[in-house]
Structure formats: C-alpha cells, structure tokens
Amino acid sequence: MGGAPLRGARLPGSAALSDLDFSVIGRSLPYLLQGLAYTIQLTVVAALGGTVFGTLLALGRLSTLTPLRMATSGYVNLMRSIPLLLVIFWFYFLVPMILQSITGAERPPQIGAARSAYITFVMFEAAYFCEIMRAGIQSVSSGQLSAALALGLTYGRAMRHIILPQAFRNMLPVLLTQTIILFQDVSLVSLLNVTDFVGAAVNIAQRDSRIIEMYSFVAVVYFALCYALSQAVKGLQRRIAVVR
Amino acid sequence: MESVPENAMISIRKVSKWYGAFKVLSDCSTEVKKGQVVVVCGPSGSGKSTLIKCVNALEPFQEGTITVDGTSVGDPATDLPKLRSRVGMVFQHFELFPHLSIMDNLTLAQIKVLHRDRQAALDKGLALLTRVGLRDQAAKFPGQLSGGQQQRVAIARALCMDPIAMLFDEPTSALDPEMINEVLDVMVQLAGEGMTMMCVTHEMGFARKVAHRVVFMDKGEIVEDVPSSEFFGNPEARAERARQFLSKILQH
C-alpha cells in the first residue's frame, strides 16, 4: 500500500534562490500533463457519477419509506464524518474483495489504486452531491409538486420532468463549486502512489531533487485553474440571478 | 466656521447626493431651529430617508453643507462618533440589538461612548424606560417584545444619550396599526418638552398636531417648506405634486 511520500525526508539542503532551476518543469511537461489528465478525468467521472448517485440518495433521504430513508441517511452521514483518506483506503482494500466475491475468483483481482479511485470518488462525492440536491429539491416550491400531481403525473414522472430539472438549475452553481473542491480532493490519491498531477510532480521532485520548484509549480497551476473556475462559476451565478 | 442662522440646530444647505450616476438628492436646503419639530414627507423614493441619514453622517453627501449645532457634518476633520452621540436616531425597523437585554441596549452606548459609570447608566436607562411606560420589561430581550414596545425602547435608547436633537426615520411605518399610537404618544410628549425633532413620517395627524414646519420632498428635491398651518390650512397654494400626495395620504 502507498506510503507517505517524502515522509521524514530532510529538507533539500541550503537552497539559495539562485540554486533554483525551473527548467525541470519544461523538461518533464509531458509527464506532468499526463498526471493532470488523470486528475481531470477522475474529477469529471466523479462529478457526473456523483451527481447521478447523489440525486438518487437525495430522493432516498426524502422518501417516506423509513428503511430507505434511514439507510441513505446513514450512508451519507458516514461518508461525511470520516476522512477522505480513510474512504480512499477502504475502497482500495474493499473493491477487490467485493469483485472477488461477485466473480467467485480464487484471489482478489489486482485493481490498482488508480482504478479503484474512480469508484471511491463516485461513492464519496455522491454523499456531498446528495445534500446539495436535497437542498435543491426542497428549494422548489411544494406547489410545483402539487400542480404536477394534480395533472395526473406519477410521483416519479413529476420528479423527473418538473422538480429535478428545477432543482438542478437552482443548485448548479453549488454543484460546480463542489466539483472544484472535488478537483482539489483528488490530489489525495497521490499518497497511494497514483500518478495524478501531484503524484507526477512528486515523482519528478524526488527523481531530480527539485522539490521547491515542482511543488511551487503545482501550487501555482492549481491556483490558476481553481481561481479561474471559481470566477467562471461566479459569473454564471450572476447571469442566473438576472434571468430569475 | 461659517455663520449659521440664530438658533438653527440643524442646518442643511444646498445638499446634493449621487449613488453612482443616479442623483438622489438635488440642492436640498432647509433648517430645524432649536425646539422645533419639522416633519419631512413625500412619496417613496423621494429621498427623505436619505436626507435625514445625511444629517448624522450615516450617508455621505457630495455637495453642500450640513451643520449640527455648529459642527459641520461633511468636514473630514469632524469626530463623527462624537457628533452622532449627541444626535439621537430612531429607525423604521427599531434596530434594537437582539442579543442584548433591554437594559444592556439602553446602557451600552452610555458606557462605551459617553464613559458613564455603570450605575449612572442603569439609573438613566431605567428612568427613561419608565418614561416610555416599559419599566417592567427591563430584564427582557428585544425578541420578546412587540413592535410598538421595541420602538418605544428604541426611543428611550436614543434619549439615554441626552441628545440635542432627535431624528426619526419613519418610526411607525413597520408597526401594526394598533401599536402606532403608543409610539406617537411618546413622540408628541417629547415634542411638548421642547426637543428639536426632524421626523420622516406619513402620519399627518401627528404632523398637524405637533409639527412647526412641514417639508415635502419629491424625486430628491425639496418642493415645499412651509409652516404646518400653511401646509394643511392652505392646500390650494401648495405645489401640484404636494397636493396629489396629500390627497392620497389624507384619505384615511
């Protein structure tokens, strides 16, 4: 299992500013971009999967069937009270075992951390998207549901065609903000030696002893991307507010 | 310091104010002499609340001068907290501090701004609370009082500072009808004791009873500024806009 990279590693010796060599970034750019690609892929999959699964969880939490309500609440509360790192390690460890029992194989299939991460993040983010969608559903006035039912739509159809679309539109900025948070959370997989953006940078830093340059680069890139994305979300919020 | 008319407690001269490109006050001039009660009325959006908030510098203004008891409000060198501690203000939504008890609401500024000692502040607070008829509510919190009671406490809170003038910004507009009179009674009493008052209000009955002068504003300008006997007694001589406003208001 992954170890904490550079744990206990000593500082890179007296590095004066003049010793810094940022050309290492240029030389390793393709490798770094590969890592970034993984990060983005994982984010997108987890966001989409998490939204779908989260919406289902939200409907479960709002359901009148007590066992369903309690099960979904329990799941959501559990995911939200333990550290993401623990969830990552749980799934890294559990997914192969579950697959083994499903497929009846002799020993657990070797699912790398990079792939179990997809399942982990979909399941984890679903808990957060659930709370967002729940707030969204509740923000749609109850008159809407009444009107839909009065027209003869079933509860399921009313949800699908009337309530959920409105809920989704209302909560879109919050969903996007949560996605930006997810984008940052993905970096934790680097601690399992997965080559995401941070993992790639850590590998280069260790290999070439360019810790300061690589970490600064990673920080700057994340800042630029996340800041730009959050500004875009703010712009979207402003435009939605005007239309309403 | 420029000379101000005798006995003018509040003097407003050619005041103009913009919010960005939008002009909210145009060349407003009026005054409130010591002991006078001046009522400011007008349709919503006329700038009357803005004007009164300029008097104690809660709103800045770009042109003109406002002087309160000789102190220029717009002068950057003026000690604003000190000025404000001498002028009392009562707000439309009472604005009592919900996390403080009634007594704490009354004594906070006395202790922190006027540096009175705690006992003196408490005595003053209780005295004024009794004066507005709410002595038995001293230990309660604002959330436990009705609107009319909260507004009376707000008046007492302002009076605790021993102000030289009182500003009222639509004090009864947020009250249910049955509570309006209890607040107006306090204000009438205050006027009778010779307090200098500037009131933005729709309550024309109150204006007719105690106001010395009525100022009518519309679209940021002062359209009428006449003694109240003139305003109510001689409506035909009033400007068209003022007459329209009066006819709508006085239907009740």
Place this chain on the structure above:
Amino acid sequence: MNWSIFFEQVPDGDVAWWRMLAAGLAWTLATAVCAWVIAFGVGSVVGVARTTRWQWLVRLGNLYVEVFRNVPLIVQFFLWYFVVPGLVPALQTAVSNMDPTLFQFETAVVCLGLFTAARIAEQVRAGILSLARGQRLAAYALGLSEFQTYRHVLLPMAYRIIIPPLTSELMNLVKNTAVAYSIGLTELFFRTREMAEITFRYFEVFAVATLIYGATAFSANRLMAWVERRSAVPGYLGARR
C-alpha cells in the same frame, strides 16, 4: 475477524496496539484544537476585514481567501513543510535544530489553521452581511466606533448565526488532520495505516478507525449544538431576523 489484535503488543515495543491508536488520536485532537484556535482567530479577522468600508482591507482579505481556497490541502502541507523552510534561511536553521516531531506538529497546525481560516472567513463574512443593515447604522447612530460596532453589535449576532456552518468546518478540520500523515505526523490515520500494514488485519483496523473518527465527528457536532443552545437569544429562534 480477529478483534484481539488490538490488545497484542506491537512488534518492537511493549505497548498494546490500542495504545498506539489512542496516542494517534491524542495527536489528532491536539492538532485539531491548536489549528482551530488559529483558524478561528485568523478567520474572524479576515472575515471582518472583508466587510469593512476600507477597500484595500477588503481586497487583502479576498486575496487571502482566494489563495488558501484554491490550492489543495496536501499541496499546502508540502509547501509549508518543504518549500517555505527551503526558501527562508532563518527558518531552515531553526527547523534543522528542532525536534522532527515538533516540526511536523507545528507545520500541521499552521497549515490546517490557515487553510481552515480561509473557510471560516467566508462564514464570518456571510454572517455579518446577513445582518440587517440597520443594525450597523443603529450602532453608528449611537456614536459607537467601527471597532465597538463590530465587537458589541455585529459579531455577537453573526457568530450565533453561523454556528451550523462553523460546526461543519470544525468537523472538516478534524477529518483533515489525517492528511498530516503525509509529513509524518503520528496522528490517528498514521497509526491506523501502520497497524494495518504490520498486522495485515486491514478490515478490523480500518473498522475501528472509522468508529473513532465517527465518534469524534459526532462529539464535535454535539459540542457545537451545546454552544448553540447556550448562546441562544431569548425570543429569537436561531436568531432569525
């Protein structure tokens, strides 16, 4: 399922495993408490700064929040642990003379504190802005200075209003202490992984760790609920306007 391993001795010592986990929990809580102090203090200052009328102060506060919110926590850990001491010679010497564990603890506290402060600043700002504008004006009208207005009128109500989101942030802080394992701090997650790797009883160890984190989160939640009850303003339901 072998639950007795928690009472077995660690290979190269003479303490039982459960004591290692308990020690880890102690580090987790110590880190969380110290970081919360920094987070609450700095977060309040920055949050207040963003609501004042001095534009330069507002911009400074916004800059702080943007910087600390747009960089992942683990990257911030690495920056504080490696980059900052590497670039500042004075720190470099201080760190090399310091006990490594102390350095890890201090780094974790500073990193988590400043990271969480940015989020608390958001909450404080939202809380102050949610107060009716008239409250601030009424305070000014009485002659209270800017500082007095914040201290006696705005902050007491704003803090009460934001107790629920602050509770979230406290729980997040406790969860985020796990990331400190990446710089070697021997908090609960570190000990959990260590025990799992050495005893190979992954399921039992993770299960217990999950329970402990869950219990800690629950306690933090109850603590804040108690704070909310104690600070409730009579006559107001959760301090609604």
